[in-house]
Amino acid sequence: MQPRDVSRLEAGPFDLLVIGGGIHGLSIACEASSRGLRTALIEAADFGSGISFNHQKTAHGGLRSLQSLSFDLAREAIRERRALARIAPWFVHPLPFIVGTYRSVTKGRLALRAGFKLDAWLGRDRNAGIERELHLPPAKLLSRGMTLKLFPGIRQKDLTGGAQWYDYQMVENDRLTFAVAAAADAHGAVLVSYVEAIEAVREAGRVTEISARDRETGRQLTIRATVTVNAAGSRAGDVARMLGGSQTVPLLAAMNLVTSIAPREVALAAPTSAGRMLTLVPWKGCSIVGTAHADALATTETGPSTADIDTFVREANEAFPALGLSREHITLVHWGLVAAAVAPGKPPDLLGTPIIRDHAKDGAPGAITVVGVKYTTARAVAERAVSAASSVLGRRIRRSRSASTVLPGAALADHEGLAIETAR
Ligand SMILES: Cc1cc2nc3c(=O)[nH]c(=O)nc-3n(C[C@H](O)[C@H](O)[C@H](O)COP(=O)(O)OP(=O)(O)OC[C@H]3O[C@@H](n4cnc5c(N)ncnc54)[C@H](O)[C@@H]3O)c2cc1C
Structure with a gap:
């Protein structure tokens, strides 16, 4: 994976900015970048350190x-x-x-x-x-x-x-989460941990920029994106309000x-x-x-x-x-x-059914909130969320292949080969 580089976030505008680097945000970044969208993701802590770490596997x-x-x-x-x-x-x-x-x-x-x-x-x-x-x-x-x-x-x-x-x-659920991050990175997505979204900037009502804080240096930065996707897990309700949405998440x-x-x-x-x-x-x-x-x-x-x-x-x-x-x-x-x-x-x-809400319905176009319900179904939720984002972008994008593309380091053959190499 690319080393952490906050300055890459300022090289926008991106087609899509994802807030939250749990399994849903990372899957969305992977899906979007693999389908040709210029994608960035910010995570306030370590990737996969939220609920995506705390599950029963x-x-x-x-x-x-x-x-x-x-x-x-x-x-x-x-x-x-x-x-x-x-x-x-x-x-x-x-x-x-x-x-x-x-x-x-x-x-x-x-x-x-x-x-x-x-x-x-x-x-x-x-x-x-x-x-x-x-x-x-x-x-x-x-x-x-x-x-x-x-x-x-x-x-x-x-x-x-x-x-x-x-x-x-x-x-190996954490390695699985990181494999999704590595796939997004390999498709060209810019992923940066320890950057927290703090404010949405709007132009003519549309969310066009996110102000964020680099939690390592305290520096504030601005990330421009046509669509912002909120995948902030248990903070999704707070982030939705920040984006101007009316979505509450009990x-x-x-x-x-x-x-x-x-x-x-x-x-x-x-x-x-x-x-x-x-x-x-x-x-x-x-x-x-x-x-x-x-x-x-x-x-x-x-x-x-x-x-x-x-x-x-x-x-x-x-x-x-x-x-x-x-x-x-x-x-x-x-x-x-x-x-x-x-x-x-x-x-x-x-909650039994995931939520994907386009905040244009709340008068805040350019922002989508995604609330997942299971680690297991994060890929499918990401596929739908990226299709929703492509509608907001008004652009046809490549078909999804994420249900069949093996993640980096996740194939059985990779590890067998590695074991043989190591034994030699
Ligand atoms: C106890 C428990 C057991 C479970 N067991 C299972 C199971 O066996 N199988 C299964 O499929 N599912 C299970 N689940 C459900 C599953 O874990 C979750 O649905 C899934 O991990 C949620 O992923 P997420 O990406 O939406 O959230 P998270 O992993 O929480 O990711 C959200 C991320 O957003 C970041 N964030 C928040 N605010 C900001 C901000 N302002 N700026 C930047 N980043 C921000 C957070 O730091 C966090 O890392 C379980 C859940 C729990 C709690």
Whole structure:
């Protein structure tokens, strides 16, 4: 990658300026530059150091979306899980998940069998174009005996057996984020970390410049761009207001615990006593339990309190009674504010559908806000965001090839070759 050079940001105007260097901003920069747009990106801290660092590393295939009958979201998740295995096979790994089936209409074998049939149909091309070693087997039901063997401590009352499905784990998720940054850089995008957007400058109502601060020197600079894309993650609401948009982004705190507890070979899924589904996933010699989210909207950016962590430890032990989790096992707390969906009369929940808002609708043309909901689907969101930006630019741009172009250093062959070279 090019060394950090703030002066390159002043060599605008750019077609597109991205604010925020998490997985969404970096994917947008990669998508835009690969499709021929002159692109810059500023990140207030390290690339990928926000929520894109704090996640549970599962490339979800959309089973959750099926539960709410959101077929489009489920299909997109399956497609994007496959895209990750195509463009970054080195960084993903098939991971089996197991959940208990119970004497119940919604959690019983019949319901899961039907769900898996639908999933198999929606995901019939899930392995197309993927290295054989990364093919995902079909989901299946397990006997009660096998479930007890694979899921020690599972709640046994009314247990009829289990169900097993596969997703990918993004084992090296930070390297995956950096591979996207490296791809954007290779396509000519100017990426600069430790530069924070502080003000939008408008000409005749249109956002044409962003004032930013170099956080290393304190120097203020101006970046000119025809379209500014706000991909500031949990700060997207603040940045949208700065750009003149009316988009509000309610937030919920979400958390995982990385623990020193020896991992099992399979990931386990089970509900807390309040019915919230948690997963326990093996990762690099540790076990990660997550994802808990708060019941009320976040009002501050302060991380979790000791009481929040203790509550989560209790819930994790309810869901996984054999875990024996205590505070001493916790080696890292993944925590972040994620976008929430708010509906009258209902508790806030995680936002299910990404937002791409052209602020021309708010009287602030030249600016777009992007709010993603999953690391897994960031590429697809970026593809749509760049298409929206091309409409604002009034320019036809090249077709997207990001779902099939292998990221730098992410191919299986690269690493095999390197290992052979090193051995020589
Ligand atoms: C606990 C937890 C577990 C999760 N587990 C999973 C999972 O297993 N699988 C999955 O697919 N998804 C998961 N997610 C969701 C996923 O992590 C997020 O959807 C995704 O990482 C968000 O990426 P982002 O780029 O939008 O935000 P971020 O990664 O937060 O990036 C936004 C960036 O914008 C920068 N920024 C903010 N303001 C400015 C400014 N003014 N100027 C310049 N830069 C600015 C910030 O510094 C930040 O780096 C999880 C989320 C959480 C919190």
